[in-house]
Amino acid sequence: MIKNTLVLIxxxxxxxxxxxxxxxxxxxxxxxxxxxxxxxxxxxFVMAGAIIITSPILYFLTKKNSIILAEKISLPTIKNxxxxxxxxxxxxxxxxxxxxxxxxxxISSLAFLNFSSFAFVVSMFFxxxxxxxxxx
Amino acid sequence: xxxxxxxxxxxxxxxxxLIGLGVIIFFISTGRLAGVSGISFxxxxxxxxxxxxxxxxxxxxxxxVYKFFISNNIPxxxxxxxxxxxxxxxxxxxxxxxxxxxxxxxxxxxxxxFSIRSILATILFIFSGIITVLIMxxxxxxx
Numbered sequence: 001m002i003k004n005t006l007v008l009i010x011x012x013x014x015x016x017x018x019x020x021x022x023x024x025x026x027x028x029x030x031x032x033x034x035x036x037x038x039x040x041x042x043x044x045f046v047m048a049g050a051i052i053i054t055s056p057i058l059y060f061l062t063k064k065n066s067i068i069l070a071e072k073i074s075l076p077t078i079k080n081x082x083x084x085x086x087x088x089x090x091x092x093x094x095x096x097x098x099x100x101x102x103x104x105x106x107i108s109s110l111a112f113l114n115f116s117s118f119a120f121v122v123s124m125f126f127x128x129x130x131x132x133x134x135x136x
Numbered sequence: 137x138x139x140x141x142x143x144x145x146x147x148x149x150x151x152x153x154l155i156g157l158g159v160i161i162f163f164i165s166t167g168r169l170a171g172v173s174g175i176s177f178x179x180x181x182x183x184x185x186x187x188x189x190x191x192x193x194x195x196x197x198x199x200x201v202y203k204f205f206i207s208n209n210i211p212x213x214x215x216x217x218x219x220x221x222x223x224x225x226x227x228x229x230x231x232x233x234x235x236x237x238x239x240x241x242x243x244x245x246x247x248x249x250f251s252i253r254s255i256l257a258t259i260l261f262i263f264s265g266i267i268t269v270l271i272m273x274x275x276x277x278x279x
Contacts, residue, residue, distance in 0.1 A: 004190055006165035011191040014158030014170065014240075015198015019210055021151025022144060023239075024199060027213035030278070031142055033262070033269040038139035042148040047243055049152020054159050055248035061163055062249070070167030076236065076246075078253065085253055086260060088235020089242070093261035095227030097268025098220050102239040103232060104172035106225070107192050109212060111199040116214045120225040127229020128177045134234065 003069050015108045021046040024109045026100025033097050084136045095127075159245060162191065171241020173232035220277060231261075 022028040023046060031040035062073060096102050101109065101120050109117040162170040166187065172195070178188045203210060214221065232238040235257055237246060242261075246254020272278040 003165045004187060006161055007187050008190045008194045008197075010158045010161035010165065010170065011194015012158075012197045012201060013154050013161065013194075014191075015195040016202050016206075017151045017154030017156075017158060017198070018195070019151070019199045019202040020154060020206070021148040022211065023151070025211045025213060027215065028142070028211070030269055031139060033265040034139075034273070035266055036270055037273065038137065038142075040139045040142045042142070042144045045145045045148040046152040046155065047247075049149040050156040050159070050244040051152075051248050053153050053156035054244060055250075057156075057160050058163060058245070058248050061160070068163075068167055069165050073167040075169065075249070076251070076253075078236070079251075081253055081256055084234045085236060085257055088231045088233070089237075089257040089260040090231070090235075090264045091227050092231025092235055092238060093264030093266075094268045095224040095229075095231055096239075096261060097224075097265035098227070098272065099216060099224030100214065101224070102172075102228060103176055104195060104238070104240050106228075107172065107176070107195045108199050111196045112210070112212050114212060114214070116216075116218065116221050117212075119218055120221050120228075123222045123225030124229040125176065125180060127226040127231075128173070128233050129180055129229075131230050131233035134230070136234065 006069070014104065015111075017050075018105050018108045021049075023102075023105045024112075029100040029102075029105070030097070087136060155240070155244060156248075159240070159248075169241060169245040171237050171245055173229075173238040174236075174241055177233055215278065220272075235261075 018024050032043035106120050159170045175188045242254040242257040
């Protein structure tokens with residue numbers, strides 16, 4: 001119960017962060033990727049802000065198990081660079097540049113009741129689902 | 137050239153801090169990293185479905201809380217055709233699953249843990265995003 005409440009709260013805080021930083025605005029995201037015409041570097045500050053707080057605290061939390069509510073810590077186990085990582089990331093970037101939305105902001109933007117973000121999210125879930133049929 | 141008129145370093149940085157706080161609370165409660173593509177996939181693959189759905193619901197509540205308590209002004213501008221948006225969504229779903237992460241999973245969580253995989257992934261998706269936006273502008277697909 002406490003855990004699930006905290007998960008919901010973490011989602012709300014994450015969503016407020018995405019909104020405050022304008023990650024939920026596709027026009028803003030495309031401005032960040034538009035380095036040749038009119039570059040808006042703001043989203044670099046989003047990543048910087050997130051990493052500055054996450055990096056030291058996550059480092060501490062992954063070492064000290066005691067203050068974690070979860071029974072176990074699950075971190076990614078793959079360490080080497082492989083073909084799926086490279087191709088998948090490049091494909092993701094293409095979709096990100098086309099729509100100006102990535103997974104977190106697209107889901108938050110459902111709150112705006114805009115048909116475009118709804119269409120994006122449905123299509124994204126379809127992509128997540130059919131990915132298992134693609135073998136690299 | 138830099139677009140000074142739309143540059144918002146402070147709100148973006150503060151928003152980033154909140155995103156980081158969300159990642160930390162999610163980690164404390166689940167022991168897992170808050171990568172939104174992974175969480176979304178877990179929702180459709182029945183992995184801790186309820187917990188993951190709660191996080192996604194939280195993501196949707198976030199802008200609502202923002203609207204009522206912080207500011208009524210939330211810019212949302214999407215200019216592209218439905219065709220481009222739907223293909224974009226499909227590629228984001230496919231790419232993030234195949235590449236094991238998105239902006240939050242690789243760009244925030246992975247980089248925070250100094251993962252070489254995540255640093256490379258982030259460079260690659262920003263690179264292909266930049267090239268895509270350039271191609272769309274040169275071909276007149278973006279306004």
